[in-house]
Amino acid sequence: MGKIKAICISEKRGTRKKVVEKAKLVENWGIETDAHGGTWHRQVSLLGWEDIEAFKARGAKVDFGDFGENLVVEGLDLQNILVGSRFRIGEALLELTQIGKACHTHCEIYQSMGECIMPKAGVFARVLKGGWIHPGDEILLEPLRGDQPFTAAIVTLSDKGFAGEREDKSGPTIRDMIEKEGYVVVEMGLLADDQAALEAELRRLADQRQVNVIFTTGGTGFSVRDVTPEATIAVCDRMAPGIAEAIRSYSMMITGRAMLSRAVSGIRKRTLIINLPGSPKAVKESLEYILPHLGHGLGILRGTEGECGGQVH
Template sequence: MVIMGEVKAICVSKKKGVVKTEIKQAKVREDWGIEEDAHAGHWHRQVSILPYEQIEAFKKNDVEIVNGIFGENLIISGIEDLINQSLIVGRRIQIGEVLLEVTQIGKDCHDHCEIYKRVGQCIMPKVGIFTRVIKGGTIEVGDEAHLLPFENNTPFTAAVITMSDKGSKGEREDQSGPAIVEILEKAGYNIVETMILPDEQSALQKTLIRLADQRQVSLIVTTGGTGFSKRDVTPEATLAVATRNAPGIAEAIRAGSMKITPRAMLSREASVIRNNTLIVNLPGSPKAVRESLDMVIDQLDHGLNILLGRDGECARK
């Protein structure tokens, strides 16, 4: 257990999007957050943290700064280097008896919130650290913050995105997304988000970037939008956000699907890597989704272990 730094301030508010009020002590509830704070609840951003050093640097802009002005819950010294690490989500921070798990780095900025109007800019979207409460207790100003060792046996996280114009409007039941969730959960993945998006490239690109960069999801699986229709833009969005190509997964799915139907040659799925996230496109039908995942699911774990530095190389002896 490594001492990162010290709790410099604790802040709460009864409303989101406003400057928080500084307090000396806070009661923290498991899987909820800080009592009487507006951001508490059953979600993944229960307690927010800002590095003390970042706030001190911001003061050089000749802007009047008070603790809580960025909507942060905790200001902690000594954690600035943490936000520059490639793998942060999943790390745990111990403050006294309270145990927090990092779930997201940064967030989308609300340009018209009270904070933005008052300050003119915000550091939370870039350097904010968001956590969920694993164990509750009391936090006081001056408490030490400890960074716990990362556990390599932590389950991989996954997000599932269904691309469907009709599904996003509630005009069609999504059966493919739930089928993917069922298979991934059975394989041991922790599903952190599921959603249905319209067939729009910009919306999908933005979501893929958020899930990969902010939530640092291990695996993103999409379904739909891979055919020849002009609205089928899932592969284009996927390739646009890639930092590296990983074509073998999509090629294996097409090759296996050709044994089932020759129309598999018309499927345009892509598979890529964005930083530390693997993104895999699947077809739109529930039957094709199950068939496709069955072809590759056993190999994804090894690929992710290599990608995340948990395992050695793929060479066979």
């Protein structure tokens, strides 16, 4: 249980927000009069009162709204709440969508203190149900439920695709297939075959968006530019080799060239990362084989499903 300490809004993005006595949350938009409202995943920003107080104790001269936060909340360990959890405030309902954010331009606070707490301590949510909110309102945390759909991100690796010389057909193939199985695709991206760029994207999707599974497509062959496996290994805490082995084993029954795949699969925190082939045909064949078995593992990974004691994992 937490509570709202302050509500802050601004008319323009990138500016400090002013404190208001009440605000109206609008479904799938955000705060009615705030510049950050929109049909995207970062509709409302939240920052812990405890984090602000600790920052002030280090000498920072800041007040509510100075970090660009919408809600200052007390009593919730925001950074350790899983994405997908929900905050109920009276009739209103918010869903946590992102932990922290990248800071591309250093604000005045950073210039004076050498740091800013919002990029690491701030979190973001979207509005599932609207309603009026006020300072002092209680916030009820509703943890992830087992019946919530799994979230996914898709990253296509292709120099030609990134340069606009080739249409990406594999990414949409993945999207269509997993959406039919009930997955919610929260992001799709297209990158050049660049290891550093892919590592950064995988970290962002796993750490900030906390998607349940990331599917990559392309970059798993013998070309010098094929670095998807190396990027995946670099960011994973643990490997899950059985998935990549299963794809290769199944694909070998279709074509002997499947032995040339260097694809891997692994886990970063609570996110599963799976390398898929680059061609739409091979993507389809791989997903048809592994999708029926992924749900149990993903449920265990996010903590909404238990191990089966009578089976070997």
